[in-house]
Amino acid sequence: MPEINNGLVEWLWIHGWAGWSILLGLMVIGILHSWFVKTEPASIVRGVLNFRKHRLESMLKETFTNPKVHGIVTQELNQKNLYKLTGLVDHRLQDAAIIFLSRFNLRARYLAPWRYWLTEKDGGIRFDKKWYRLARKLFVWVNLPFSTMFLIFLVYQFGHSFDQKYIAPFLLFNIVVWWFPWLMLSSVPKPSSTNELEMRLIIFNHEKDTQDLTSDVSKTAE
Missing domain, CATH: 1.20.5 (Single alpha-helices involved in coiled-coils or other helix-helix interfaces)
Incomplete structure (x- = not known):
């Protein structure tokens, strides 16, 4: 030792x-x-982090609470659990996402990278491609180059102030501490992955609309 x-x-x-x-x-x-x-x-x-969840669970055990309140509490607990599972916040979108993920046998958080541009409408999932494209352009043409330029600027200033043999560990330190994590958190899905998502959404929404139409026709016939 x-x-x-x-x-x-x-x-x-x-x-x-x-x-x-x-x-x-x-x-x-x-x-x-x-x-x-x-x-x-x-x-x-x-x-x-789960303090609120425990509080909601305790409300379900209160016999003096209005049964309608129990229904709302159950719905919120279900929403929290589905958020952990899917990465989506909107409870209507969560329900549609569960059907979508089961339909294409996808992992639970598959839709999470696109959550800012997804909405639920009539049981289907709508994708706002216009805002996605804007976010993608901002990431590629603004976020990525400016973050990299700032990293280079810091390393350049450090190299002038200290011995150049320390540049490599300083560069590695900045990449690990803030540059790479920032790009991971602010990244926008690639167009190739997004195209696959869109194709699946087209199939899913078409099947949903067809099922709704068939259901309406059956009810009318009855």
């Missing part, structure tokens, strides 16, 4: 600021791992 400690100290002494930056990054990763992966911290976080 003393040999390992001496080797670490020597390594830090040789690499200076870059070595300390790498060590600090590993410490941050270790802290995040302990909070978001290990059981007890994760349970604490889930408990705080």
